[in-house]
Amino acid sequence: MNVFFDKDADLALVRSRRVAVIGYGNQGRAQALNLRDSGVDVTIALPEQSRRRDQAREDGFAVFTTAEAAGRADLLVLLAADEDHARIYSEEIEPNVRDGAAILFAHGLSIRFGLIVPRADLDVLLVAPKGPGTALRSEYQAGAGLIALYAVGQDATGTASGLALSYAAALGSGRAGILPTTFAEESEADLFNEQAVLWGAIPELIHAGFETLVEAGFSPEVAYFECLTEVKLLADLIYARGIAGMREAISNTAEFGALEGGTRIVTPETRAEMRRILAEVRSGRFVDGLMADASAGYPRLRASRADAAAHPIEQVGQRLRGLTGKA
Ligand SMILES: NC(=O)c1ccc[n+]([C@@H]2O[C@H](COP(=O)([O-])OP(=O)(O)OC[C@H]3O[C@@H](n4cnc5c(N)ncnc54)[C@H](OP(=O)(O)O)[C@@H]3O)[C@@H](O)[C@H]2O)c1
Structure with missing residues (x-):
């Protein structure tokens, strides 16, 4: 796979565009600030009633509605929540967007699953930074x-690929590496990983380990350190050295424990379930579920947030952070 860096990107391409960042949340604020610091002409689009309008103005940006911004800009960056993309595109962007403009996404979902079918004259780009907005901004400032991953979904002007690379470089990703992908690969892998590894499986594993120790009479504080705090040490080691390298940094006892326990928890049935999750992502069933929950006002998401907040591990964590400042 080719990896691209600042030297491969022409920043002048994005600097020559009027860029409107639609949304000023996690990604929107960080991307807008990085772009501006890279010399790009950026405005912000938010609904009239958005509470983030004041923050964007305080940060020094001009703020428009999305319909207004779509008529002014020649690169629209859609950084509203994925569930809102289809409505924002059909009601506010498509009727107003200039001929031959570009629309850029930070996640491939809306294009891959057909929630948006962009007008044929538009360039359609993906630049997906691999991390939250806070990290995108703090890394840039450092x-x-x-x-970042980048892709072209539609190249109406013949300049889409260069513009995507240029945009990624303006975010600071040319200092770390910009990797080519497709809308399908990025969105399917991301939706799979969110469920099967990162946000779904790892927290569930932590809860299960904590509950097992506490049920057996261990102190919640010790269970917390063992099952939650040490995940950070593991993540740091894996990030720096890979999994085999991590093994060199732990004791023989811990390594022998890994040998005994790992495949009893992640069994052939776990792997079969992962394949089922991937199939549900690819068939569109997961996205249908997300959209159904969103249109009902997120009953499932709200219930699961409440469950997570009420779990005893949260009180232990709060207590330990108060005592040690570190847990
Ligand atoms: N979060 C991440 O770490 C991450 C990482 C990579 C990619 N992404 C992708 O980035 C995109 C944005 O995610 P996010 O987490 O940054 O979203 P977010 O924090 O929920 O922010 C969404 C923003 O969109 C605004 N908005 C809602 N309706 C709008 C409209 N009609 N016109 C203009 N703005 C509107 C919201 O306004 P209010 O402020 O009024 O609510 C809010 O400012 C998604 O495609 C996501 O998949 C996210």
Whole structure:
């Protein structure tokens, strides 16, 4: 796979565009600030009633509605929540967007699953930084960057690929690496990983380990350190050295424990379930579920947030952070 860096990107391409960042949340604020610091002409689009309008103005940006911004800009960056993309595109962007403009996404979902079918004259780009907005901004300010994936979904003007690379470099990702992908690969892998590894499986594993120890009479504080705090040490080691390298940094006892326990928890049935999750992502069933929950006002998401907040592990964590400042 080719990896691209600042030297491969022409920043002048994005600097020559009027860029409107639609949304000023997690990604929107960080991307807008990085773009501006890279010399790009950026405005913000938010609904009239948005509470983030004041923050964007305080940060020094001009703020428009999305319909207004779509008529002014020649690169629209859609950084509203994925569930809102279809409505924002059909009601506010498509009727107003200039001929031959570009629309850029930070996640491939809306294009891959057909929630948006862009007008044929538009360039359709993906630049997906691999991390939250806070990290995108702090890395940039530290003179570094987050790795980003980039792709072209539609190249109406013949300049889409260069513009995507240029945009990624303006975010700071040319300092770390910009990797080519497709809308399908990025969105399917991301939706799979969110469920099967990162936000779904790992927290569930932590809860289960904590509950097992506490049920057996261990102190919640010790269970917390063992099952939650040490995940950070593991993540740091894996990030720096890979999994085999991590094993060199732990004791023989811990390594022998890994040998005994790992495949009893992640069994052939777990792997079969992962394949089922991937199939549900690819068939569109997962996205249908997300959209159904969103249109009902997120009953499932709200219930699961409440369950997570009420779990006893949260009180232990709060207590330990108060005592040690570190847990
Ligand atoms: N979060 C991440 O770490 C991450 C990482 C990579 C990619 N992404 C992708 O980035 C995109 C944005 O995610 P996010 O987490 O940054 O979203 P977010 O924090 O929920 O922010 C969404 C923003 O969109 C605004 N908005 C809602 N309706 C709008 C409209 N009609 N016109 C203009 N703005 C509107 C919201 O306004 P209010 O402020 O009024 O609510 C809010 O400012 C998604 O495609 C996501 O998949 C996210």
